[in-house]
Every structure is written in structure tokens, then in C-alpha cells.
Amino acid sequence: MADYAISPAQQRAIDQVNTYSAHNYKPLPVVIATADGARVRDIDGREYIDCLAAYSAVNFGHQNAQLLKAAEKQLHTLTLTSRAFYSEPFGPFVQDLAELCGKDMVLPMNSGAEAVETAIKTARKWAYESKGVPDGQAEIIVMAGNFHGRTTTIVSFSDDPEARQSFSPFTPGFRTVPFGDAAALEAAIGENTAAVLLEPIQGEAGVIIPPAGFLTEVRAITSRHNVLMIADEIQSGLARAGETFACDREGVVPDLYVLGKALGGGIMPVSAVVADRDILGLFQPGQHGSTFGGNPLACAIGSEVVEILRTGEMQEASRRKGARLAAAFKPLVAEGHLTAVRQAGLWLGLDVHPSLGTARDICYRLLDKGVLAKDTHTKTIRFAPPLVISDAELEEVIEHSIAAFEGAAADRD
């Protein structure tokens, strides 16, 4: 493994975290102090290019001037009322987001997991009150390899043993089918199926892209059986995959969009479920809520995020820069450094050849060269830099990454 030197100052900061914070993450040993665009700086002043972008929560760049301006204005005006009252930025935000999605209504929450929980409750409510499923029988079909968050209900239908171990008893009402298998999905649908919940591209699983036409088939199958299609676009959406939504890659419109991460512009946790009136209109006062959901600061930022997405510039940048990265990395498969390169927009999953070590070993080498990337599932490195990364920075990432793979191969030989 490459030796990444941890300075005394960084070591002290890391020790403090390890002493006082629960160890529910295993971060790379870098303590970030400041950031701008695609660059971050550690507490010793060393610079890195951020190729994770907080799991796509920072799609529009660190310290994005347009988003900061909107946030600062709101910060000094009104930040929290709760939904007990109306607030000035709330109406514009829900209208902006509904229009971006081509839907009627928005239900705002905070974290991604809360939005997924909201979508599950929405689908069950719709099944009982609209479809006529007998009480207590509603079922939701999910995909193998899914990641939808960390709440007790959500880990109930995860197939990652680490996510579930010691957290039982689990919530019933879910059934799992292989991701990308439309026939298995259709076979799993029964009279009591409320919804199919899926990530159009599985992010945490390693940027797993389903076979072409799968989303189109899911849409056709769910429509045919009067089952809701719920697209968890928390990581794949908002320009990451080269379109406003990853579903747009096949021209598919789900019944519910679940959004989060980049919706908060890297400033605030902002999430939402977006759907038509016949679905979200089922909620009556008191049936669901959140103290912070739809707060004025979140709304001001969310509206500005929608504004950024309106021009299509971010989507175009995502496609163009992603194609460049993929073209640079694909030859590494023939060279035996990688076993696969998957790409959708500026979102790549690289599978490291086992002879080079684990993906985490490579991430240490990248760190040493000033590139922050994150491993997922032992063999995969995810590259998802902010979409505003400059062309020069992108070339730097390519140069350092190739050097990291070649270094690992040289040390092996």
C-alpha cells in the first residue's frame, strides 16, 4: 500500500474524531478545512481534487457562488417557521421543483432516507386508499443490491449484511428481485403490489447501470399492473448522470421522484418526494410531516438549485466531462489494471483488478497524489467530481489516477 503521510495536526484531529464520534464510517485520513469548486484544502493547506462530491450532494461545486448568494440572503431574512405557518420561500420552491419534475406536487423533507420513507408511506397509502389493497397487505418490490438509506424500515429490504446485522426485527412488506431483470419483476407483482422502488442507476452498489431498455420495461410493467414506479434519484438525479434525472436517459417518467443530496446544493440537507395530485394529494393534515421539512433556508437553496438546472448547462457538462473520463480510463481494462469501467454522465464506477489490491488501496494512492475518491464494495472506485470541475482539473485527475494504477501494478510486479 502507498504510504500517505499523516501530519501531526491531522493525526490529532483524527484521534479526536475517533475518540468522541461513533465509528460508523471509515474515512480516509484527510482533514478538510476549506473548499472551492472541485478543490478542497486540508488543515495543513494541501490541495486535493474532490472526486466524490459528498456522494453527489455537491454536484454544483463547493462554495457555489449562486447558491451561497441565495442561502446568505435567506439566512439573514428567515430560516425556520415550521409548517405550522406559511413562509415566503415555500410556495416558489414547491412550484419550481414540481415544474422541473413535470409533476403536480412536492412533499419536502430533509435527508434522503426520510424522503424514501415518505415515498414508502405514500405508496402504501395509495395502495389502500386508491388501488383497494386490503389493509396490512401492501407490498413493495425492491431491487437486489439497492441502497436507499439507513432507517430501520429501509435496512429491512437491504441485502447488505453490514447494513442489517443486529438491527432486527425488520419491517415486513418488501420483496426483492434482481436489478435489471424485467421478467423477474413482472413475475413478482401480485394483487397487493403497491409499488416498485428502484435506483435508475445503483450508486452505492458501484454505479451499476441496468441493461438498456430496463427502465422502459419497468415503466410499461408497472403501468400495466397499476403499480407505482418510484425512482430513487437521490444520487443519480440533478444532472449527475448526464440528464436532469437518470430516468431521462430512457425518456421514462416514474410516478414518484425521490430527491435529496444535490437538492440542498451542498449547503443544507434538502429532500423531497415529487408526484402527481392523485398520489401526493392523498395526504391530509397530521398524516405526515417534519419540523424542518420545507424550511425557508432549504427552500431558498432548493429553488436556486432548480434555477441552475433549468439551463441544461450542468447536464451537458456532466455528459461531456464524463465521456472524457471514461475515454481515459477504458484503455486501463486492456492493460489489466481495471476489469470494468461503467459511466453515466460524470459518474463512473471503476472495478480494480484484484492483483492491484483493493479499491481502498488505490484510494490511498490517489489521496497521496491529491485526488479524493471513495471505494465501494471492495473492488470499485467511484468517481463523481463536482460537475463544475475544470477541464484542466479533469486532466489532472486522469494523470494522477493512471499513475496510481501503474504504481500499484509496478509494486505488485
Ligand SMILES: *Cc1c(COP(=O)(O)O)cnc(C)c1O
Ligand atoms: C444517499 C442515498 C440515500 C440516503 O440519503 P441520506 O441523505 O444519506 O439519508 C438514499 N438513496 C440513495 C440512492 C442514495 O444515494
